[in-house]
Amino acid sequence: MAFLTLEDMKIVVSLVCCCLGVGSLGLAGNYARAGYVAATIAFILMAIINTYATWCLCKVLVVAPKSILTLGDLGDWCFGRVGKYFSLIFQCLLCAMYPIVYLVLGGTLLSTLFPMSFSQTTWLILMAITLLPVCLVPTMKEGAGMALAGGLATVLADGIALALLITNMEDVNPAGISPPSPEITFTSVTTVFGNLAFAYASAHAPHLACRARHHHVFFFAVALLGVFSAGCQTPNNLLFAISGSKLGFAASRGYVVLAFLCMQFHITIAFAVIFFPVFQILERLVLGLHKDRDMVVVLEKDVETPALDDDVESATFHAVVEGGPREEVKAYRAPGSYFKASLVRTALIAVCVVIAVIWKNHLNALVDFVGASASALVNMILPMVFYLKTFWPSIKWPEKIFAFVCILIAVFLGVYVSIQTGKDLFSPETADPTILFPLCPAAFQQVVFTNTTYYHY
Numbered sequence: 373m374a375f376l377t378l379e380d381m382k383i384v385v386s387l388v389c390c391c392l393g394v395g396s397l398g399l400a401g402n403y404a405r406a407g408y409v410a411a412t413i414a415f416i417l418m419a420i421i422n423t424y425a426t427w428c429l430c431k432v433l434v435v436a437p438k439s440i441l442t443l444g445d446l447g448d449w450c451f452g453r454v455g456k457y458f459s460l461i462f463q464c465l466l467c468a469m470y471p472i473v474y475l476v477l478g479g480t481l482l483s484t485l486f487p488m489s490f491s492q493t494t495w496l497i498l499m500a501i502t503l504l505p506v507c508l509v510p511t512m513k514e515g516a517g518m519a520l521a522g523g524l525a526t527v528l529a530d531g532i533a534l535a536l537l538i539t540n541m542e543d544v545n546p547a548g549i550s551p552p553s554p555e556i557t558f559t560s561v562t563t564v565f566g567n568l569a570f571a572y573a574s575a576h577a578p579h580l581a582c583r584a585r586h587h588h589v590f591f592f593a594v595a596l597l598g599v600f601s602a603g604c605q606t607p608n609n610l611l612f613a614i615s616g617s618k619l620g621f622a623a624s625r626g627y628v629v630l631a632f633l634c635m636q637f638h639i640t641i642a643f644a645v646i647f648f649p650v651f652q653i654l655e656r657l658v659l660g661l662h663k664d665r666d667m668v669v670v671l672e673k674d675v676e677t678p679a680l681d682d683d684v685e686s687a688t689f690h691a692v693v694e695g696g697p698r699e700e701v702k703a704y705r706a707p708g709s710y711f712k713a714s715l716v717r718t719a720l721i722a723v724c725v726v727i728a729v730i731w732k733n734h735l736n737a738l739v740d741f742v743g744a745s746a747s748a749l750v751n752m753i754l755p756m757v758f759y760l761k762t763f764w765p766s767i768k769w770p771e772k773i774f775a776f777v778c779i780l781i782a783v784f785l786g787v788y789v790s791i792q793t794g795k796d797l798f799s800p801e802t803a804d805p806t807i808l809f810p811l812c813p814a815a816f817q818q819v820v821f822t823n824t825t826y827y828h829y
Contacts, residue, residue: 392523392590393642394477395571396530397635398739399591400598401608402564405811407554410561415592418568421778425752428759428775435762442649443750450761459754460653466746467650468724473570473742474639474646475500475728476735477609481632481639484615493729499639500725506644507651507721508714510704522641527590529611529634532627534597536614540621541601545822551603552816559792560811565785566740566793569747604812605821608736611635618808620820647720654720655713661704737796744789752782 403411432450433440440446447459479496483489490498506518554560571591598613599606607613611631614623655661704710731738756775760767767775803810807817819826 392526393571393638394474394526394635395567395739395743396526396591396594397533397610398567398608398736399571399595400606400610400613401736401811402567403595403599404602404604404606404608405554406561406564407556410556411564411595414561414564414568415595417781418565418572421752421782422572424775424778425755429755432755432758432762442653443754444653446758447754450758459750462746462749462754464650464653466742466750467646467648468720469742469746470646471643471721472724472728472731473735473738474643475724476732476738478636478639479728479732480735481611481636484612485629485632492732496728496732497725500721503640503643504718504721506640507647507717509644510710518641519645522638522645525634525638525641529631529638530594532631532634533610533614534594536623536627536631537598537610537619538601540614540623541619541822544620544820545601547824549822549824551601551605552812552821554604554811555813562785563740563789563792565748566742566744566789568743569751569786570739570743572747572751603821605809605816606811608811618820620822647717650720651713651717654716658716659709659712661709661713731797734797734800737793737800741790741793741797744786744793748782748786753779753786 402414405411406414432446436446436449440449442460443463444456444460448456451458475496478499479492482495482499483492486495594610598610602613602619605619607618613619614628614631652661704713756779760772760775764772808819809817821827
C-alpha cells in the first residue's frame with residue numbers, strides 16, 4: 373500500500389485549514405493580557421500538552437479499528453456506550469460552537485468594513501446564507517482545495533495585519549517609547565488558556581489527527597510580532613488593531629479591507645470543514661446514513677487484540693478507508709437522501725445563527741469559553757484518557773504521572789476559565805466606554821501610550 377495516497381494529501385490539506393485559523397488572531401492579545409513571561413510559559417505548556425494529546429490520539433488510532441470516524445466511535449471502542457455518548461456529545465458541541473464563533477467574527481468584520489450599511493445582526497444572517505452552498509458539499513475531503521485556500525488566506529490576513537501594525541506604530545512612535553506592560557492577575561494569566569486551546573484545536577476530527585503538523589512556530593511568531601509594538605494596548609483581535617484609530621494611526625484602508633476579506637474567506641471555508649463531523653453524526657442518528665461504518669466497528673470490537681498485520685483488520689482497512697469516501701458520496705445518491713441531509717444541515721446552521729446573534733457582542737469571551745470548555749476536553753483531555761485506557765499495562769510510570777499531571781492542569785484551567793468567561797457570556801457587565809485598553813493598568817486605559825501630550829514622559 374502506498375505510503376502517501378491522494379486521500380492522505382486531501383486530509384493533510386484539510387488539516388491546514390484547521391490549524392491556520394481564527395485562533396491566531398488572538399495570540400498577540402494573550403501577551404497583552406498576561407505579559408511576556410507568563411504568556412510564554414503558558415504558550416510552551418499548551419504546546420507540550422496539545423502535542424502530547426495529539427500523539428496519544430494517533431497512538432490509539434494505530435491499534436483501533438480503522439473504521440473509526442468520530443470521537444464517539446473512539447469513545448465506544450475504549451469505554452463502551454458511556455464513552456461513546458459522552459465523547460459524541462462534546463464533539464458535537466465543539467464542532468457546533470466553533471462555527472458560532474465564526475459567525476460572530478464574520479458579522480463583526482462585515483459591519484466594520486461597511487459601517488454605514490446593515491447592522492451586525494443582518495450581516496451575520498446574510499453571511500450564514502452565503503455559507504450554505506459550502507456546507508452542502510457532501511464530504512469534507514471533496515473540498516480539500518478550498519481548505520488549502522482557507523489556510524493560506526489566514527496566513528495572508530495575519531501577515532497584512534502585522535505589517536500594518538508594526539509599520540504604523542513605528543510612524544507614530546518615532547521616539548521609541550516602550551509600550552506599557554499589562555496589570556497581571558491570576559485571572560488574566562489563566563484566561564490565556566482559553567484562547568490557546570481554541571487556537572491549538574486541530575485534533576477535533578480523529579480521522580485527521582494522524583496528519584498533524586507542528587504549527588507552534590507560526591503561532592509563536594504571530595504572537596510576538598503582534599504585541600511588541602503596542603504592549604498591553606494590543607487588542608484581543610489582531611484585525612481590530614488596524615481597523616480603527618485607537619492606537620493613534622489610520623492604516624491604509626485598502627490593505628485593511630484586503631486583510632478582512634482574507635479572513636472572511638477563511639471563515640467561509642473553515643465553517644464547513646469544522647461543521648462536517650456534526651453533519652455526519654446527525655445524518656447518522658436522524659437519517660440513518662453512514663450505518664455501514666457502525667457495523668464495521670461492532671465487528672472489529674469482537675477482535676480481542678487488534679494487530680496491524682491481522683488479515684481481518686487488513687481487509688476491513690481496505691474496505692472502509694479506501695472505499696470510504698466513495699461510499700459516503702454514494703449514500704447521498706439514494707432517492708431523497710441528499711435533500712433530507714440538506715434540511716438537517718440547514719436547520720443546524722439556523723440554530724447556530726440564533727445563538728450567534730445572542731452573543732454577537734461578546735466575541736472575545738466566546739472564543740475563550742469555547743476553547744476552555746469543549747476544546748480543552750475534546751482535543752486534550754479525552755485523547756490522553758483514551759491513551760491511558762488503551763495502553764495502561766505497557767505505559768511506564770513516569771509517563772503515567774506526566775499524563776495525569778497534564779490532565780489535571782487541563783481540567784483545572786478548563787473549569788476555571790470556563791466559569792470566568794461564562795460570566796461575561798451569561799451575565800455580562802456594562803462596559804465603560806471611556807476605557808479603550810482594559811488590559812492595561814489604570815493609567816494607560818484611556819489614551820494610547822504614544823500621546824506625549826497626555827502622558828508627559
